[in-house]
Amino acid sequence: MPINNSNEIIAFHTIKDFEGESFFIPDYQRGYRWTEREVLDLLNDWNDFYENNRDGSYFMQPIVVKKRPDDDSWEVVDGQQRLTTVHLILQALNKKSAYDIKYAVLDNSSNNVADIGECQNTGDDINLYYMKQAYKMACGWMKGEEAKAFGADEGQKKKNLSNFIFNKIRFLWYRADLVDDSPGEKIFQRLNIGKIELTQSELIKALFLSNDNFTGDAVNRKEEFARQWDEFEAMFQNDEFWYFLTDGEGADSPTRIDFLLGMMTEIHSDMFEQKEISRENLDSRDGLFRAYYSVFRKNREQFKRIWDCAVDFMDIMRLWYEDVDMYHLVGFRVIDRESIPNLIKAWNGKVVSDFMTNDLVGPIVQRYIDDFDAQKTYGSSDTNGGWKDRKSEARGVLLLSNVLQVLRQNKSHEENQDYTQGIFYKFPFHLYKKQKKGSGYGWDVEHIASATDNDLDSVQDQREWILFAYLSLTDENRKEFNKAHRKSLCTFFSNETKSAGSGEEGVFSKLYESLTKYLGVNPPQPMSREEKNRISNFVLLDSATNRGYKNAIFPTKRLHVKDKERGRLRFAEWNKVKQEIEIREKDVKSAFVPPCTKDVFMKAYSNVVNNSMAWTAPDAAAYADYLTDLSDWFKEKYCPNN
Known part of the structure; x- marks a missing residue:
C-alpha cells in the first residue's frame, strides 16, 4: 500500500510501508556502485543486530526524496545505494520487492532491476554488473554460517530475514521538497559535496518546520x-x-x-x-x-x-x-568540569545573586581561594633523595589567577568614572581550549626558573646566555662590546672552545663579566628545590612552547614567550662568515600566552627589576604577593560577608 501521511516532512518507514511505491533514480547521481564488501558488511550488521535485539527496530540512514508531479513517483535525491541494495537482497530471498525502482541511466531498468537474477548480459552495463554481484553475494551469504542468527537452515533464514526486512528495518524518510524548493540536483550537491549527510539537527529542524505545527495565521x-x-x-x-x-x-x-x-x-x-x-x-x-x-x-x-x-x-x-562577571565565572566553572546543563538547572528558580553566590563564587572559593597558600610546595623528597613532582596540582589555581586578573581589570574599568564601561577585555577561553585541541598537548605548569640548576657549565648553555644577553643590549652597548671583545668572541664561538675556565683561560668568564656590567645585573642568589616548586615559580604555558625550549635559561624562555605571542621571533646568532653576532628575525607559529604568564616574564609584578637575565627570589616574592592579593580581592569583592 502507498505510504501513509506522505506529506510529512520526516518519518520512519518500514519496507512494508513502501509497497506499491515507485522510485526514480535521476541521472545526476552516480549509478549503483556498492561492492560485495559493502553488501556483506550490511548483512553481517543485520545478523549481529538480530542476534542481540530481535524485537528492536534497525534504523537505516536517511532516504531523501522529492515528489515527481508527472507520474506520482518519488525522485530519490540521496540514499539510492541503500534502497537498491535492500531491493536486491529481497530478490535473493525469493521475495518480489515491495517497491519499484527505475534508473534514468538504464534502459528498461524497471524490469531489469526487478529481476536481477534473470537479467542477462549484465557485463554490458556497469550498474547491472554491480547489482548482479550484490545479488550473488546475498544468495551465498544466506547459505553460510554468517547468517546463523536468522536460523539453522536456509529456509528458516530466508523466512526470518524477510520478516526482519519488511517489518523491522526502518528508513528515515525525508521529503526535501516540503522544505526546499531547489531542484533535486542542487540538494544532492549540498548533501554529497564532502560526503556530508543530513545531520540530526537538520532533521529535527524539519520536524519543527512541519506544516502540521503551523496552521491558520501561524x-x-x-x-x-x-x-x-x-x-x-x-x-x-x-x-x-x-x-x-x-x-x-x-x-x-x-x-x-x-x-x-x-x-x-x-x-x-x-x-x-x-x-x-x-x-x-x-x-x-x-x-x-x-x-x-x-x-x-x-x-x-x-x-x-x-x-x-x-x-x-x-x-x-x-x-x-x-555579562562580565558571569562570563568569567561560568567560563572557569565549565573548565573546572561543571556542565552548562547543571548550571542552567541551578539558575532556574533562583535570583541572580543567589546563583552567583551558591553556584559560581562559592565552589571557586571553597576549592581554590580558601586553601590558597603561596608558600605551599608542590612536591616532596623521596627516600632516595629524589623529588616527587606534583606541580600539575597547581594548574587550576594558575588558570583561575589568569581569569581573575582579567576580571579585576574589567571591574576596575567599570568603576572608573571616566570609562564606566563593562567588558574591556575577556579572558579568551576559546584560545585556551583551542590550544589543547589543536596541538594535541594542551597546557603545562612550567617552572619560571628551571627546576634543575643551570650553572652554565656546558658550552651550549654559555653560548645561549651570551647571545640572549647580547640581544638585551642597546645598539650603542653592542658596538662597544663587539669592539672590545671581537677576538674573544671569535675564540669563544669556535668549535674548539671548552668549558669556562679550562683551555681558553676562562673566555666565557670575561664575556659574562662584561655583559653583566652593561646590563647592570648581579648573579642571583640560588633558590632551594622547595622554593622552585612553589606557585611563585610556576606559570601556565602551552606545551608546544614549553617542550620546545626544555631546560632553557630565563632570558631564553622570556624571548620565546614574548615572540611566540606575536608570531615573530627575534634572536641573536653567531655569523661564522662575518665573525660577529647578528640579530635576526623569523616568522614562527603564534600561540596564546596567558596574561599572568606574559606579565611574569616581563617582570610586571616585580617592584624593582635588578636582573633581567634571571628569575630571582625578590621576583618570586613579588609574584607570590600579587597572587595572594588577587585571591583576597576576589573573596572581598564577591564574598563580602564571609
Missing part, C-alpha cells in the same frame, strides 16, 4: 522559528561563544545547535520518553533525532513547548556570555 510563527534557529546556529558557530560553553567537542560538526538540542533532553527529561533519552540511545546513530521524533508523533503541543524552553535557555546563555 505562518509568522514559522518564520520566527526559522529565524531563531538560524540565529542560534550562528551564535554557536562563533568560536568565542562555543568554547565558552563547551570543551570544544563537536566543533568540527557542520551544525553545532545539536548542543542545545541535546541539552534539552538532559534539563527537561520530563518532556521526552525516558527510553528515548537513555544514554545508550542518545549515543546511538540518529538517537537524538529519534528522541525528538517520538515527542513529535505523540504530542505536538509538547513538542512546540520544547522549542520555547530552548529559546529561554539561549537567552540565559547569551546573558552569561555578555
Whole structure:
C-alpha cells in the first residue's frame, strides 16, 4: 500500500510501508556502485543486530526524496545505494520487492532491476554488473554460517530475514521538497559535496518546520522559528561563544545547535520518553533525532513547548556570555568540569545573586581561594633523595589567577568614572581550549626558573646566555662590546672552545663579566628545590612552547614567550662568515600566552627589576604577593560577608 501521511516532512518507514511505491533514480547521481564488501558488511550488521535485539527496530540512514508531479513517483535525491541494495537482497530471498525502482541511466531498468537474477548480459552495463554481484553475494551469504542468527537452515533464514526486512528495518524518510524548493540536483550537491549527510539537527529542524505545527495565521510563527534557529546556529558557530560553553567537542560538526538540542533532553527529561533519552540511545546513530521524533508523533503541543524552553535557555546563555562577571565565572566553572546543563538547572528558580553566590563564587572559593597558600610546595623528597613532582596540582589555581586578573581589570574599568564601561577585555577561553585541541598537548605548569640548576657549565648553555644577553643590549652597548671583545668572541664561538675556565683561560668568564656590567645585573642568589616548586615559580604555558625550549635559561624562555605571542621571533646568532653576532628575525607559529604568564616574564609584578637575565627570589616574592592579593580581592569583592 502507498505510504501513509506522505506529506510529512520526516518519518520512519518500514519496507512494508513502501509497497506499491515507485522510485526514480535521476541521472545526476552516480549509478549503483556498492561492492560485495559493502553488501556483506550490511548483512553481517543485520545478523549481529538480530542476534542481540530481535524485537528492536534497525534504523537505516536517511532516504531523501522529492515528489515527481508527472507520474506520482518519488525522485530519490540521496540514499539510492541503500534502497537498491535492500531491493536486491529481497530478490535473493525469493521475495518480489515491495517497491519499484527505475534508473534514468538504464534502459528498461524497471524490469531489469526487478529481476536481477534473470537479467542477462549484465557485463554490458556497469550498474547491472554491480547489482548482479550484490545479488550473488546475498544468495551465498544466506547459505553460510554468517547468517546463523536468522536460523539453522536456509529456509528458516530466508523466512526470518524477510520478516526482519519488511517489518523491522526502518528508513528515515525525508521529503526535501516540503522544505526546499531547489531542484533535486542542487540538494544532492549540498548533501554529497564532502560526503556530508543530513545531520540530526537538520532533521529535527524539519520536524519543527512541519506544516502540521503551523496552521491558520501561524505562518509568522514559522518564520520566527526559522529565524531563531538560524540565529542560534550562528551564535554557536562563533568560536568565542562555543568554547565558552563547551570543551570544544563537536566543533568540527557542520551544525553545532545539536548542543542545545541535546541539552534539552538532559534539563527537561520530563518532556521526552525516558527510553528515548537513555544514554545508550542518545549515543546511538540518529538517537537524538529519534528522541525528538517520538515527542513529535505523540504530542505536538509538547513538542512546540520544547522549542520555547530552548529559546529561554539561549537567552540565559547569551546573558552569561555578555555579562562580565558571569562570563568569567561560568567560563572557569565549565573548565573546572561543571556542565552548562547543571548550571542552567541551578539558575532556574533562583535570583541572580543567589546563583552567583551558591553556584559560581562559592565552589571557586571553597576549592581554590580558601586553601590558597603561596608558600605551599608542590612536591616532596623521596627516600632516595629524589623529588616527587606534583606541580600539575597547581594548574587550576594558575588558570583561575589568569581569569581573575582579567576580571579585576574589567571591574576596575567599570568603576572608573571616566570609562564606566563593562567588558574591556575577556579572558579568551576559546584560545585556551583551542590550544589543547589543536596541538594535541594542551597546557603545562612550567617552572619560571628551571627546576634543575643551570650553572652554565656546558658550552651550549654559555653560548645561549651570551647571545640572549647580547640581544638585551642597546645598539650603542653592542658596538662597544663587539669592539672590545671581537677576538674573544671569535675564540669563544669556535668549535674548539671548552668549558669556562679550562683551555681558553676562562673566555666565557670575561664575556659574562662584561655583559653583566652593561646590563647592570648581579648573579642571583640560588633558590632551594622547595622554593622552585612553589606557585611563585610556576606559570601556565602551552606545551608546544614549553617542550620546545626544555631546560632553557630565563632570558631564553622570556624571548620565546614574548615572540611566540606575536608570531615573530627575534634572536641573536653567531655569523661564522662575518665573525660577529647578528640579530635576526623569523616568522614562527603564534600561540596564546596567558596574561599572568606574559606579565611574569616581563617582570610586571616585580617592584624593582635588578636582573633581567634571571628569575630571582625578590621576583618570586613579588609574584607570590600579587597572587595572594588577587585571591583576597576576589573573596572581598564577591564574598563580602564571609
